[in-house]
Amino acid sequence: MATIKVLENKRIVLGVTGGIAVYKSATICSRLVQAGAVVDVVMTEAAQEFVTPLTFQALTHRPVHTDMFEITARQNIVHISLADAANLLLIAPATANTIAKLANGLADNLLTAVALATPAPTPILLAPAMETDMWLHPATQANMEKLRGWGVNVVGPAEGRLASGAMGPGRMAEPDEVVSMARIILARNRDLAGQRVVVTAGGTREAIDPVRYVSNHSSGKMGYAIAEVARDRGAQVILITTVNRPEPFGVEIVQVESAQQMLEAVLPATREADILVMAAAVADFRPKTMAEQKIKKKGDTQGLTLEMVRNPDILAEVANQKLAGYGPHLTVGFAAETEDLIKNAKSKLKRKKLDLIAANNVAAADAGFAVDTNRVTLLAGDGSIEELPLMSKIEVAEKIFDAVLRLEQANG
Numbered sequence: 001m002a003t004i005k006v007l008e009n010k011r012i013v014l015g016v017t018g019g020i021a022v023y024k025s026a027t028i029c030s031r032l033v034q035a036g037a038v039v040d041v042v043m044t045e046a047a048q049e050f051v052t053p054l055t056f057q058a059l060t061h062r063p064v065h066t067d068m069f070e071i072t073a074r075q076n077i078v079h080i081s082l083a084d085a086a087n088l089l090l091i092a093p094a095t096a097n098t099i100a101k102l103a104n105g106l107a108d109n110l111l112t113a114v115a116l117a118t119p120a121p122t123p124i125l126l127a128p129a130m131e132t133d134m135w136l137h138p139a140t141q142a143n144m145e146k147l148r149g150w151g152v153n154v155v156g157p158a159e160g161r162l163a164s165g166a167m168g169p170g171r172m173a174e175p176d177e178v179v180s181m182a183r184i185i186l187a188r189n190r191d192l193a194g195q196r197v198v199v200t201a202g203g204t205r206e207a208i209d210p211v212r213y214v215s216n217h218s219s220g221k222m223g224y225a226i227a228e229v230a231r232d233r234g235a236q237v238i239l240i241t242t243v244n245r246p247e248p249f250g251v252e253i254v255q256v257e258s259a260q261q262m263l264e265a266v267l268p269a270t271r272e273a274d275i276l277v278m279a280a281a282v283a284d285f286r287p288k289t290m291a292e293q294k295i296k297k298k299g300d301t302q303g304l305t306l307e308m309v310r311n312p313d314i315l316a317e318v319a320n321q322k323l324a325g326y327g328p329h330l331t332v333g334f335a336a337e338t339e340d341l342i343k344n345a346k347s348k349l350k351r352k353k354l355d356l357i358a359a360n361n362v363a364a365a366d367a368g369f370a371v372d373t374n375r376v377t378l379l380a381g382d383g384s385i386e387e388l389p390l391m392s393k394i395e396v397a398e399k400i401f402d403a404v405l406r407l408e409q410a411n412g
């Protein structure tokens with residue numbers, strides 16, 4: 001999917017310490033650079049036993065720092081200038097030894113000096129990596145508790161196969177997870193910080209019998225993009241989904257299948273939420289009954305007639321919740337249309353008591369279901385209309401939250 005802008009132009013000091021997981025740090029470094037971050041790598045002596053600074057220099061196109069007493073071009077003291085310029089200090093892998101130094105305020109190499117010199121508001125993220133016994137040792141656990149208490153962020157370690165071949169906790173978190181965590185941390189205090197957002201994604205599946213269902217072409221891409229953008233802009237996000245896409249890191253996932261199950265998940269989730277975005281393609285009808293056994297063919301030609309009944313309208317139920325005094329203060333819906341786009345969207349905006357609706361022409365091949373792009377017109381309850389060109393679903397999600405914030409501001 002399209003670029004996520006949280007990392008763009010962010011200064012990240014990537015501290016690399018000596019463990020076999022160093023090979024994953026090169027991937028982390030590359031992902032950060034590709035996302036637009038300016039990455040200054042600081043390597044300990046032990047890290048250089050595993051990988052040479054050249055690897056990181058090639059990835060960042062910047063000098064790699066290894067020497068505490070390095071003279072910089074501007075004659076700055078290197079550990080202070082790196083610490084002052086950083087938006088984030090990320091140490092991956094963080095060995096037991098470096099963790100112990102950090103927990104005790106030691107500054108006997110460039111990396112630990114940078115960490116000690118990092119001003120309080122600048123976040124620090126550690127991705128520990130070590131053998132299970134080292135990780136579980138009371139000394140390491142006490143050090144971690146101390147660091148967490150100081151507000152240091154931690155990602156992993158995961159359980160799995162370790163360098164020794166043993167299985168257990170201690171494996172460094174995967175690069176995608178580390179980069180996602182970096183994005184979450186950098187997104188904090190952004191414009192959705194402190195807001196609780198519930199998003200729905202995917203097409204509901206309405207069971208005919210234990211093996212068959214009625215559904216639609218929704219892939220969940222739009223809903224997942226909305227959840228990721230909300231998270232990146234600092235919100236706490238619950239994603240209620242019918243599809244099995246890779247779970248966006250830091251987002252609470254609730255898996256459902258049918259419209260009824262989605263309703264049962266949405267109502268409690270939105271009780272305490274600020275914003276609901278219904279991107280799911282909810283089936284309006286479901287088979288009246290679900291056969292207990294697989295329906296058998298009768299004869300060679302006889303067809304099958306299904307009696308369909310109406311599903312609950314989830315947005316209408318949320319609107320009732322709002323009337324009763326709880327639930328989100330802002331509700332966003334989508335209108336998937338193949339004709340009379342604006343007219344139908346306007347009527348849904350009103351009928352479903354929405355604050356905002358994204359009118360979505362699903363007849364075009366490059367917009368709507370299952371593609372990475374979308375073309376929507378945003379219609380707000382205050383009468384404003386914003387026609388957007390074709391853009392990535394991530395960009396559409398950004399525009400939706402821009403509009404949401406504008407409405408929130410207008411509502412005071």
Ligand code: PMT
Nearest residue numbers: 219220221222278281282313314315333334335336369370
């Ligand atoms: O998932 P993708 O492949 O990325 O595709 C994205 C999408 C096309 C599914 C998405 O952009 C979209 O348009 N979602 C809404 C689809 C839909 O159900 O539209 P609708 O016009 O039938 O419903 C209007 C609104 O009411 C929607 O917000 C829907 O979630 C909601 N609804 C519908 C029926 C129902 N019983 N309860 C509801 O709350």
